[in-house]
Amino acid sequence: MSPFADKKLENDEKLFRRKYGYKIENYELNDNRAIEFTVPYDQVKINEIEVVNCKIGDIVSFYILDSVNGVYQQTLGVPEAYITPYLVLNRFGFDVNMCDGFYRDISSYDADLLGGMIIKIVYINNTGTRNLYFNTIYHQVVPKAVT
Amino acid sequence: MRNIIIGFATPTKFKVGAALIRWWINKPYSHVFVKYQDDQGRAMVFQASHGIVHLCSQERFLSDNTIIKTYNTNISEVEYQQFRDFYYDKLGESYAYLDIAIIMMYDILTKAINIKSVPDAPGYVCSSLIASMLYNIKGISCNKPLHLIRPDDIDMLLYNRSIL
Numbered sequence: 001m002s003p004f005a006d007k008k009l010e011n012d013e014k015l016f017r018r019k020y021g022y023k024i025e026n027y028e029l030n031d032n033r034a035i036e037f038t039v040p041y042d043q044v045k046i047n048e049i050e051v052v053n054c055k056i057g058d059i060v061s062f063y064i065l066d067s068v069n070g071v072y073q074q075t076l077g078v079p080e081a082y083i084t085p086y087l088v089l090n091r092f093g094f095d096v097n098m099c100d101g102f103y104r105d106i107s108s109y110d111a112d113l114l115g116g117m118i119i120k121i122v123y124i125n126n127t128g129t130r131n132l133y134f135n136t137i138y139h140q141v142v143p144k145a146v147t
Numbered sequence: 148m149r150n151i152i153i154g155f156a157t158p159t160k161f162k163v164g165a166a167l168i169r170w171w172i173n174k175p176y177s178h179v180f181v182k183y184q185d186d187q188g189r190a191m192v193f194q195a196s197h198g199i200v201h202l203c204s205q206e207r208f209l210s211d212n213t214i215i216k217t218y219n220t221n222i223s224e225v226e227y228q229q230f231r232d233f234y235y236d237k238l239g240e241s242y243a244y245l246d247i248a249i250i251m252m253y254d255i256l257t258k259a260i261n262i263k264s265v266p267d268a269p270g271y272v273c274s275s276l277i278a279s280m281l282y283n284i285k286g287i288s289c290n291k292p293l294h295l296i297r298p299d300d301i302d303m304l305l306y307n308r309s310i311l
Contacts, residue, residue, distance in 0.1 A: 079201075087185075
């Protein structure tokens with residue numbers, strides 16, 4: 001069963017699907033840069049990411065980082081003086097093998113992210129210079145409107 | 148393989164609590180922490196301190212603390228991911244201030260009437276956090292309930308194992 005079977009959450013919050021595309025031109029052979037996507041909404045759920053124009057032989061790792069001001073650490077109550085910008089919260093992709101053309105990574109459960117947190121993708125290009133395209137699919141959590 | 152460091156430290160400035168712990172355990176340190184290099188190449192410290200389990204930069208840590216001694220160990224990539232999962236799971240847990248008193252009570256009662264079991268408080272002190280991490284990542288444990296482990300117990304454990 002999809003984690004998004006119903007767009008309405010238990011506390012009357014609603015989910016709205018927001019899909020964003022990114023393009024990197026002339027991503028060179030042997031490039032292994034970090035590509036970072038900043039969560040553009042206060043609260044989202046994610047379970048899916050897409051890579052277009054990838055090739056067999058290319059390798060990808062995925063990480064989740066806290067925001068520059070440590071929004072996640074703030075919610076935990078970490079003292080301000082000890083908040084670390086861009087703290088690596090976890091890794092969820094380990095040298096993932098790409099396929100030719102179109103790669104979609106979809107999980108059967110979702111992850112909650114807060115505004116400003118970063119999805120970091122390290123794409124190792126072992127196969128040749130080309131344009132790369134990424135799609136991130138956010139499910140924005142929207143509170144019930146105040147009447 | 149990656150390298151992590153289990154370190155023992157004490158505050159640079161005088162603090163009553165740290166001084167009391169140093170006196171109680173009869174060691175020049177009052178605190179135990181883990182230092183590691185994160186996925187962005189930054190030197191980071193994982194610790195229970197300042198009321199909460201958290202991570203901070205080595206630079207931030209050294210602005211308040213003096214390192215007394217360290218043990219190095221290598222961990223595999225699998226163990227490193229276990230460590231990531233561990234710190235992600237424990238981040239934000241409260242500091243178990245009450246466990247400091249319970250440890251002292253335990254030490255006294257054990258010597259006086261050989262009591263082996265006392266209650267614990269929610270959360271972690273520095274030593275129970277690092278002991279829990281060592282158990283979860285390396286499968287090694289002190290011969291003591293988690294909440295009663297002192298920094299010098301971890302020092303002794305690592306010394307006796309000539310670090311893992």
